[in-house]
Amino acid sequence: MRTLKFLLQKEFRQILRNSMIRLAIFVMPVVQLIIIPLAADYEVKNINLAVTDHDHSAYSQQLVSKITASGYFRLTSYNNSFKEAFKAIENDKADLILEIPRGFEKDLIRENEQKLFVAVNAINGTKAGLGGAYLGEIIKDYNNDIRLKLVVPESFNPFPVIDITSSNWFNAEMNYYFFMVPGILAILVTMVGGFMSALNIVKEKEAGTIEQINVTPIKKHHFILGKLIPFWVLGNIIFSIGLIVARVVYGIVPVGSLPVLYACISMYLLAILGFGLLISTFCETQQQAMLIMFFFMMIFILMGGLYTPIESMPGWAQVIAQFNPAGYLIEVIRMVVLKGSGFRDITPHLVKLGIFAIVLNGWAVFNYKKTS
Amino acid sequence: MAEYVIKAEKLTKKFGDFIAANAITFEVEKGEVFGFLGANGAGKTTAMRMLCGLSKPTSGKATIAGFDIYRQTEQIKKNIGYMSQKFSLYEDLTVLENIRFFGGIYGLDNQQLKSKTGQLLHELGLEQEAKKLVSEIPLGWKQKLSFSVAVLHSPAIVFLDEPTGGVDPVTRRQFWDMIYDAAHRGVTVFVTTHYMDEAEYCNRISIMVDGKIEALDTPSGLKERFNAPSIDEVFYQLARGAKRVE
Numbered sequence: 001m002r003t004l005k006f007l008l009q010k011e012f013r014q015i016l017r018n019s020m021i022r023l024a025i026f027v028m029p030v031v032q033l034i035i036i037p038l039a040a041d042y043e044v045k046n047i048n049l050a051v052t053d054h055d056h057s058a059y060s061q062q063l064v065s066k067i068t069a070s071g072y073f074r075l076t077s078y079n080n081s082f083k084e085a086f087k088a089i090e091n092d093k094a095d096l097i098l099e100i101p102r103g104f105e106k107d108l109i110r111e112n113e114q115k116l117f118v119a120v121n122a123i124n125g126t127k128a129g130l131g132g133a134y135l136g137e138i139i140k141d142y143n144n145d146i147r148l149k150l151v152v153p154e155s156f157n158p159f160p161v162i163d164i165t166s167s168n169w170f171n172a173e174m175n176y177y178f179f180m181v182p183g184i185l186a187i188l189v190t191m192v193g194g195f196m197s198a199l200n201i202v203k204e205k206e207a208g209t210i211e212q213i214n215v216t217p218i219k220k221h222h223f224i225l226g227k228l229i230p231f232w233v234l235g236n237i238i239f240s241i242g243l244i245v246a247r248v249v250y251g252i253v254p255v256g257s258l259p260v261l262y263a264c265i266s267m268y269l270l271a272i273l274g275f276g277l278l279i280s281t282f283c284e285t286q287q288q289a290m291l292i293m294f295f296f297m298m299i300f301i302l303m304g305g306l307y308t309p310i311e312s313m314p315g316w317a318q319v320i321a322q323f324n325p326a327g328y329l330i331e332v333i334r335m336v337v338l339k340g341s342g343f344r345d346i347t348p349h350l351v352k353l354g355i356f357a358i359v360l361n362g363w364a365v366f367n368y369k370k371t372s
Numbered sequence: 373m374a375e376y377v378i379k380a381e382k383l384t385k386k387f388g389d390f391i392a393a394n395a396i397t398f399e400v401e402k403g404e405v406f407g408f409l410g411a412n413g414a415g416k417t418t419a420m421r422m423l424c425g426l427s428k429p430t431s432g433k434a435t436i437a438g439f440d441i442y443r444q445t446e447q448i449k450k451n452i453g454y455m456s457q458k459f460s461l462y463e464d465l466t467v468l469e470n471i472r473f474f475g476g477i478y479g480l481d482n483q484q485l486k487s488k489t490g491q492l493l494h495e496l497g498l499e500q501e502a503k504k505l506v507s508e509i510p511l512g513w514k515q516k517l518s519f520s521v522a523v524l525h526s527p528a529i530v531f532l533d534e535p536t537g538g539v540d541p542v543t544r545r546q547f548w549d550m551i552y553d554a555a556h557r558g559v560t561v562f563v564t565t566h567y568m569d570e571a572e573y574c575n576r577i578s579i580m581v582d583g584k585i586e587a588l589d590t591p592s593g594l595k596e597r598f599n600a601p602s603i604d605e606v607f608y609q610l611a612r613g614a615k616r617v618e
Binding site for chain 2 (some may be wrong): 017
């Protein structure tokens with residue numbers, strides 16, 4: 001115990017004395033948490049639209065102004081030929097083309113039927129897909145408006161229509177930040193914790209101080225604990241700062257209880273720090289540790305369900321995702337913050353994170369060799 | 373009957389096909405200052421790392437302070453001090469913090485820590501620098517500090533790997549005074565060096581060439597045997613035959 005006390009004292013001094021690390025711990029997460037959710041969101045806006053209007057009628061004007069009024073589209077070109085509109089797509093000036101045929105208004109009134117043509121530039125799949133869907137939605141809406149005007153109300157409706165009304169549970173206003181901020185906070189904790197723990201032991205190897213440690217009667221598990229505990233404390237501090245930022249900047253107040261939240265972040269930190277320490281026992285230089293950690297971080301982040309749901313990944317990828325501790329954290333944080341899940345709901349996740357923590361730290365202790 | 377604190381018998385370390393230390397056999401008595409000489413790449417550091425329990429031998433036997441170097445590395449570590457070639461105290465901790473840290477992990481209690489730290493700072497004349505970061509003090513002082521930290525827990529044996537590399541002559545002299553002081557207190561000193569004048573200060577020296585111990589005797593005994601005026605000359609005669617080139 002006494003050995004551990006001296007180790008902890010030393011680690012805390014070294015960490016807090018390093019101004020870059022202080023910055024990485026206390027300032028960078030705050031800045032990122034403020035910038036990223038505001039900048040990178042799912043909502044597709046500013047879709048460039050080219051309209052080819054062969055009709056030039058009051059109706060076509062109405063449709064176009066309804067589309068531009070939605071706020072999602074930017075009319076970048078309005079012309080008479082599809083050729084010109086296509087050129088706009090080729091020059092990257094337009095993402096979507098809406099072609100309004102000749103006789104649009106006339107046929108709509110007379111024959112009660114009209115066809116519009118929408119062409120989508122699918123290079124950016126997300127933008128194209130969502131843009132096309134938005135446009136379809138607006139046109140459908142427009143269609144309903146006209147119908148109300150044209151069709152004389154009858155005692156019965158000749159077209160049975162199923163109208164779907166949906167209500168969003170747990171995030172009633174579909175507030176994007178509610179979904180994203182907790183996830184990004186999870187990633188930040190992962191990044192800072194993972195990298196710092198991975199680099200720490202390797203730094204001692206580079207400096208040669210590990211030799212001086214290895215020649216002392218220090219116990220291996222004391223040494224690893226001496227490295228683990230300081231970063232565990234710092235990880236919890238970063239998480240707390242993140243919660244404060246989420247509250248102050250985004251107005252996110254966790255629905256669930258704080259003890260549940262801290263139970264899962266504490267367990268998670270043990271797992272991810274153990275992973276970092278394990279990496280560092282394999283590497284000889286900070287550069288190696290950095291590269292390897294980076295490889296895993298990419299997988300942790302992109303396969304953790306932050307941006308794309310794990311359920312929609314192919315089967316083999318879902319199997320890999322099972323071994324991604326970050327995935328469990330992202331899911332649990334969202335469950336607790338948005339849904340108010342309690343201990344009982346997150347027990348399976350806690351157990352899995354606990355297994356990660358035991359295996360990874362055990363492996364790190366095993367793999368740390370005082371005698372080569 | 374002399375009491376041996378280091379006994380090595382046919383100690384060998386191979387790295388693949390390369391035999392870094394080839395069946396080295398020697399004994400070191402308690403309280404002796406034992407010089408371990410050899411050209412760069414002769415295998416000195418490899419041999420020393422095996423004796424300290426940092427590296428597992430490929431074959432051979434050895435005991436350090438009565439403990440087996442295969443099975444009892446942790447007991448060995450309690451009984452030795454080690455100062456590596458590369459300065460290995462924490463540069464981002466102060467002088468005082470380094471002393472307290474290493475003293476602490478060797479299990480000194482608060483009372484001992486306090487008295488030993490004060491004594492050490494006084495002997496080194498570092499009282500003014502106690503609160504300075506180690507990175508801010510000159511190399512000579514760092515080396516002396518390293519040595520003092522290595523013997524802080526009063527080990528039976530202290531291993532010094534080129535302790536005076538890059539240090540000025542005056543500091544080197546002071547360093548050897550410290551070595552003698554430790555030897556007088558009964559600490560066995562096992563030291564590697566490139567400085568032949570330092571070799572003359574040792575009770576006995578061994579000279580390693582290409583992983584083997586080619587000569588082992590007192591400095592005067594060696595000079596006599598090789599009919600040489602100085603250890604420098606003895607070393608030159610032996611090392612000239614070396615096949616390993618760095």
